Amino acid sequence: HLGQGKVPTFNEDNTVAWDNEFGRKVLQTIDDYVNKWEVTSMELADIVCLGKKMAATQQQGPWITAMYNTDFPDLNWEYVRIPNMPGVKHPYYGTFGGWGWFVSEKSNHKEEAWKYLKFRGEPKRAVQWSLVTMAIPARIEAAEDPRIANHPAFEKWIAVLPYQIPMANYGVGVEEIRKVFSDMMMGVWLKKYSVDEAISDAAKKINAIRKRYGEIKK
Incomplete structure (x- = not known):
């Protein structure tokens, strides 16, 4: 989620650009998924739930139909586009x-x-x-x-x-950066750090990694 939307991934000096209110809102939302809102889960894959009529819709691309037509030959697929949020003029599509x-x-x-x-x-x-x-x-x-x-x-x-x-391209050192993100989220989920502390600490660590690999010149 970080590095998408109206906020750029990097500042002009190549440091990360989400150590701010936007980044804190994103991380707070991720924390809420785990600690505030009730998110049901089960062992069955989402497509299996759909095929067994335990679910009515799912967010997937058309390739899913080709993968599961053999398993669910009688499933009548219908394709719809998710409506825009109120006041939003065009779709949002984030991708690698x-x-x-x-x-x-x-x-x-x-x-x-x-x-x-x-x-x-x-x-x-x-x-x-x-x-x-x-x-x-x-x-x-x-x-x-x-x-x-x-x-x-x-x-x-x-x-x-x-x-x-x-979606954000963090360049070289991406494996180290992924660990920083993982530690950031786990720290918040386990209540070891506040959202503000986690965002600020992650930004400092990622900037240090990018500087070490020459992505930040200063």
């Missing part, structure tokens, strides 16, 4: 960027791999891949194909793509 294919420069089979990716990436095959797997196409040519653009599962997602907000 999606799936992709990569070829290592050290691979012993680079040429073969690139040939395969070019073969797979041809628009007609990209369209077929999406229709079979229900994965949102990465190629514009595939997304504009009528079989994709007019598909009830895809059209809801394609419509919100222009509003995509990249």
Whole structure:
């Protein structure tokens, strides 16, 4: 949640930008999920609850239907877009960027791999891949194909793509930074630190990590 919305991830000097009221509200909300609000849980996966008619809706992409049609062949899928919050003009869509294919420069089979990716990436095959797997196409040519653009599962997602907000990229040292985030949340959940203390301490630690890796020049 931190690093999204109207508040940038970093300040101009590359230090983290959420050691403020916004960051405290986000962390307080995360704490409330555990210590204030009642969140029910069970061992069954959400899709299983839906398939067994123990739930009416879930927030998932169209690829879920392809994954579970075999398990629940009689489930009648319907796709809807979550309404905007009151007063909000357009959707909010935070993402890491999606799936992709990569070829290592050290691979012993680079040429073969690139040939395969070019073969797979041809628009007609990209369209077929999406229709079979229900994965949102990465190629514009595939997304504009009528079989994709007019598909009830895809059209809801394609419509919100222009509003995509990249999720925070903390660069090198990300594994250390993830631990700082984990410690921050656990500290608040277990009441070891206040929200203010946890946010401030996490920001200082992350800035120190980024400075050590050269992300912060000062």
